[in-house]
Amino acid sequence: MASVVEIREVTVAFGGLRALRGVDLDIAQGERLAVIGPNGAGKTTLFNVIAGDIAPTTGTVVIRGQDCTRRPSRHRPRLGLARTYQKARAFAGLTVRENIYLALAGHRGRHRALWRTPADRAMGDEAADVADRVWLSGQLDELAGELAHGQRRQLELAMAIATRPDVMLLDEPASGLSRGERERLVELLESFDDRLTLLLIEHDMDVAFRIAQRVVVMADGEQVMAGTPDEVRADPHVHRIYLGTEAA
Numbered sequence: 001m002a003s004v005v006e007i008r009e010v011t012v013a014f015g016g017l018r019a020l021r022g023v024d025l026d027i028a029q030g031e032r033l034a035v036i037g038p039n040g041a042g043k044t045t046l047f048n049v050i051a052g053d054i055a056p057t058t059g060t061v062v063i064r065g066q067d068c069t070r071r072p073s074r075h076r077p078r079l080g081l082a083r084t085y086q087k088a089r090a091f092a093g094l095t096v097r098e099n100i101y102l103a104l105a106g107h108r109g110r111h112r113a114l115w116r117t118p119a120d121r122a123m124g125d126e127a128a129d130v131a132d133r134v135w136l137s138g139q140l141d142e143l144a145g146e147l148a149h150g151q152r153r154q155l156e157l158a159m160a161i162a163t164r165p166d167v168m169l170l171d172e173p174a175s176g177l178s179r180g181e182r183e184r185l186v187e188l189l190e191s192f193d194d195r196l197t198l199l200l201i202e203h204d205m206d207v208a209f210r211i212a213q214r215v216v217v218m219a220d221g222e223q224v225m226a227g228t229p230d231e232v233r234a235d236p237h238v239h240r241i242y243l244g245t246e247a248a
């Protein structure tokens, strides 16, 4: 199957520090891929390169056949790529519906006031459909700032989904969530259309291994191993560098 994201020989240098050292990565349409690794491994840098938030020092980034190496992040939604951020981006003083509405409007280049025209009203209805897809139908009129932590994360997903992505980059989606909320998040991500490609960085191994079909392990700016969750779990090298212990 054709790759939706192709990373070739990507290096990122921050002054003298090489955060990425010649990384190659192909992501297939519909694939669920998790990137794991110890602190400072280069996961966030790789993610930022794919999202267009950092231009690589050398190497190329191709998304759906288009060379995006030097294109800034604002072009990514047009190529079907959306990302979430670790830090919440929803407006706390707006409702769930309004936040999703603004994500829809922003994606379509409409930055006007809320609900002025019939087209805007249709977008309000569409916002309700998007909320439904992230299990927030019951919270449409609640303020984002009053949502529980897990619901707020669902709203972040909704705002990414509003751009109708083919590829979603999820930056530590489970961070800060309670056990119950993490469980719900896994179930929600599993409920997404299986044509949607998901790339996530995740520190919670349980979440990463349950969602991913393939896990890429990074250390010191390089990919040290890639495999199924079972393969990665059993790899003694991964235990050494990542978990600091030998496989049992």
Ligand SMILES: Nc1ncnc2c1ncn2[C@@H]1O[C@H](COP(=O)(O)OP(=O)(O)OP(=O)(O)O)[C@@H](O)[C@H]1O
Pocket (backbone or CB within 6 Å): 014, 017, 018, 019, 037, 038, 039, 040, 041, 042, 043, 044, 045, 046
């Ligand atoms: N803007 C920057 N300027 C300088 N150095 C940076 C910058 N961003 C990252 N680094 C460095 O690059 C290396 C890789 O960082 P990166 O954040 O990509 O790792 P990570 O695997 O995401 O780590 P963590 O799990 O702690 O988030 C680290 O040594 C980090 O200190």
